[in-house]
Amino acid sequence: MVLADAGLTLAPDDPRTQVAKQILAPLTLELTEKRIAIIGANGSGKSTLLRLLNGLVLPSSGTVHVQGRNTRSEASAVRRSVGFVFTDPLSQLVMPTPQEDLELSLRRQKLSKKQRQEKALGILASYGLDHLAQSSIYELSGGERQLTALATVLAVDPSILVLDEPSTLLDLRNTQLLMQRLSTLDQQIIMSTHDLVLAATFERVLVIEAGQVAFDGAPQEAIAAYRKMAS
Numbered sequence: 001m002v003l004a005d006a007g008l009t010l011a012p013d014d015p016r017t018q019v020a021k022q023i024l025a026p027l028t029l030e031l032t033e034k035r036i037a038i039i040g041a042n043g044s045g046k047s048t049l050l051r052l053l054n055g056l057v058l059p060s061s062g063t064v065h066v067q068g069r070n071t072r073s074e075a076s077a078v079r080r081s082v083g084f085v086f087t088d089p090l091s092q093l094v095m096p097t098p099q100e101d102l103e104l105s106l107r108r109q110k111l112s113k114k115q116r117q118e119k120a121l122g123i124l125a126s127y128g129l130d131h132l133a134q135s136s137i138y139e140l141s142g143g144e145r146q147l148t149a150l151a152t153v154l155a156v157d158p159s160i161l162v163l164d165e166p167s168t169l170l171d172l173r174n175t176q177l178l179m180q181r182l183s184t185l186d187q188q189i190i191m192s193t194h195d196l197v198l199a200a201t202f203e204r205v206l207v208i209e210a211g212q213v214a215f216d217g218a219p220q221e222a223i224a225a226y227r228k229m230a231s
């Protein structure tokens with residue numbers, strides 16, 4: 001992924017705001033490491049940066065390229081290759097039950113209905129969620145929903161995985177399950193988090209402060225810089 005002077009400033013006539021607002025200063029970044037974490041204060045711009053990476057948000061200046069594809073002109077190809085896991089799983093889970101959501105994710109795979117059902121159930125089982133396959137999404141706990149959302153995104157094997165605060169609703173056991181699951185994936189992972197223990201397991205950590213990259217480097221130095229900024 002390459003960001004070239006990519007920034008986001010909302011114009012005063014933008015329907016999303018009443019006043020001109022710089023959300024992300026123009027950033028130039030090459031995101032090539034396999035495990036990149038993004039940390040920073042609430043409202044610093046982490047989610048916006050992640051949304052630029054799969055074309056959910058387009059930069060108001062500069063460009064973002066993912067595997068050579070421009071997120072503006074090749075948006076649908078970019079979205080197919082970048083799996084995005086939202087902080088709020090209810091933004092992601094559109095079907096009544098986990099089973100149906102998994103089957104929806106698998107709809108483009110050449111499978112019979114029975115094979116699709118079995119594959120969906122197998123994926124849920126690998127997250128310890130098979131007993132909830134037929135439950136209403138609204139009956140699941142926050143953590144169960146968050147794991148279901150991760151399972152639906154990974155079911156289609158995206159080549160890059162972007163996660164926006166994936167562990168916010170998870171208890172200790174499920175955070176460990178998430179960490180273990182992420183560590184086994186071949187995909188490049190770019191994740192925002194407030195969990196500094198999780199961030200410390202990544203190769204490169206960006207600290208975002210007021211829409212700018214305040215630190216970019218090894219996890220321990222990045223976390224120390226973030227702690228200093230917060231104190």
Ligand SMILES: Nc1ncnc2c1ncn2[C@@H]1O[C@H](COP(=O)(O)OP(=O)(O)OP(=O)(O)O)[C@@H](O)[C@H]1O
Nearest residue numbers: 010016017023040041042043044045046047048049
């Ligand atoms: N569509 C929008 N319209 C107006 N302001 C926005 C929009 N999207 C984001 N912002 C503002 O941009 C800033 C950065 O938001 P963003 O969601 O990227 O922060 P964040 O670092 O992910 O925060 P958190 O840790 O609280 O999730 C915030 O001040 C937010 O209110």
